Amino acid sequence: MDEGALKSFLEETFAWLHSHPELSYEEHETTAKLKELLTDKHITLLGLPLATGAAAEIGRSGPLVALRADIDGLPITEASGLPYASQNRGRMHACGHDFHAAALLGAAILLKEHEADLPGRVRLIFQPAEENPGGARKVLETGILKGAGAIFALHTSPLLPVGTLGLSPGPVMAAVDRFVIRFRGQGCHAAHPDRGVDVITLAAHFISALQTLVSRNCDPFAANLVSITRVSAGNTWNVLPETAELEGTARSMTKEDRRLIRDRLHALAQGEAAAFGGEALIDWQAGPPPTTNDAGWTDFALAVARRQGFALQDAPKSLAGEDFAYYQEQFPGVFASIGTGLSAPNHSPEFIADPAALLPGARLLAALAAGALGKLAGDSVYTAGL
Ligand SMILES: [Zn+2]
Ligand SMILES: [Zn+2]
Structure with missing residues (x-):
């Protein structure tokens, strides 16, 4: 897929997800849509024994790296004024989980194009129920991430302009x-x-x-x-x-x-x-423990983001929580804030994530996964051309 086509695909997917928000553990339509799009792109779906959420895999034998996006919305009546605002009354993607899912789908498409070269496997987790926490634990209980060497996730930040990544080692959320x-x-x-x-x-x-x-x-x-x-x-x-x-x-x-x-x-x-x-x-x-970024993998992620042209800042720390922390208890992980343009805060009815950050976000996730596989396979300069 050329860059223009991928950009349009991501924007369309994001707009669809944004207009169809569902609450934690009720993400049935979202899950069906994501599975349909992954199948369309010939990406292998994995069985995830949960009522909502999806998992997929790209690559062959070798080390395992995970990318995670959450997919749930919030019980908020949207007041963003967007043309693709929520069509589900009293429900809103006010935390940008629609952005996370679309960006992860984009990363999947990019990684699929390089599948033959990947020195391992990338497991993609579309996680239900982050807001009503427990989704991450349910995913972990399925054992689907067994053997993962590292896990990465992005979160929208309305405090950072598009093109900026906020990332620090150590604890970033409470x-x-x-x-x-x-x-x-x-x-x-x-x-x-x-x-x-x-x-x-x-x-x-x-x-x-x-x-x-x-x-x-x-x-x-x-x-x-x-x-x-x-x-x-x-x-x-x-x-x-x-x-x-x-x-x-x-x-x-x-x-x-x-x-x-x-x-x-x-x-x-x-x-x-x-x-x-x-x-x-x-x-x-x-509830969840502190979201705590592994120092070594944070250095790696900062180098990848710099190479991709992101402006780097310290993580915008918060005493809000994030169930990504449960993954980090079991695997070294990095949780980075991607600038989605200055807007009202997450969980506000006026929250907006700028779709201009989608393609850079997808590229970053793909490059993190490919580079991490290289690192785990002993080739620290491997990029898969991403
Ligand atoms: Zn949230
Ligand atoms: Zn969130």
Whole structure:
């Protein structure tokens, strides 16, 4: 496919995906479309025993490298004003996962053209359910990535202009934990607080104290965060309730800080509860670990991107999470931010990814995969001409 044809194909595919967003685990139409396009391009589909998502492979025997795109949209009503805006009411590709899928398809087409020369195999993962996290773990549980020597993914960035790549070694996105705390006291008449244990006052003290957790326990140069996002207690004006429920999230960039925050939060909740004569029940739900780029493969990816003409910047770090981190727990991986033009942030109804970044993104993914195969096969200057 010549460059002009590939560019148009990617733009058309992206526009179709953008106008047909589906939520996590509901990506049936998206999956069918991707499988149809991969088959059209004679790319070998692999069985992926999941209800949505797809996997494909290019190459022959030898080392294995993986490329991953997520494919789900968000429950947002689009307000981008694009001619190819969402046709699915209340659903939007507001995180650019449509861009990721289209760029990965482009990489597949480019790699297919060089298949006979590849010194190994590239496995393409179109992953469901990144936003409602768990998709990456489900893919890993299938065993489809067994033996991968490296894994790469791009993510759209509305903070970077087209032609720019944001990439740094080490942690770039946060570990995401969720917690629910239930304070139990003793309900009583509002006029006789002495006869009960007031969980509302207890919860208020805890919420204030919690805001010292990061500032008094973590290195001030590290990025950590704890937020209470829901408080629920009581149902009338003259009764002190029996229980108060709090929900929130903790974000951290290292395993050590993650453990510290979890342990200190437990100690603080139990300590405050004991001080007030109540008790605390804590349900801690661990999400993805920090997205952490392998230093060696990051150097490699930066060199490939430079050769492809990308302007390089440090990764735009965030305390949002990314389930790509689950892959990085098992394989060395690189998660890079590709500039898709300045726009409203990811998850905004006005988010836009500029299709001009599609072809460079596809080329970069293909070159990363081919170069990584070369590196794993002992030929560190192999590029497959990509
Ligand atoms: Zn997102
Ligand atoms: Zn995303």
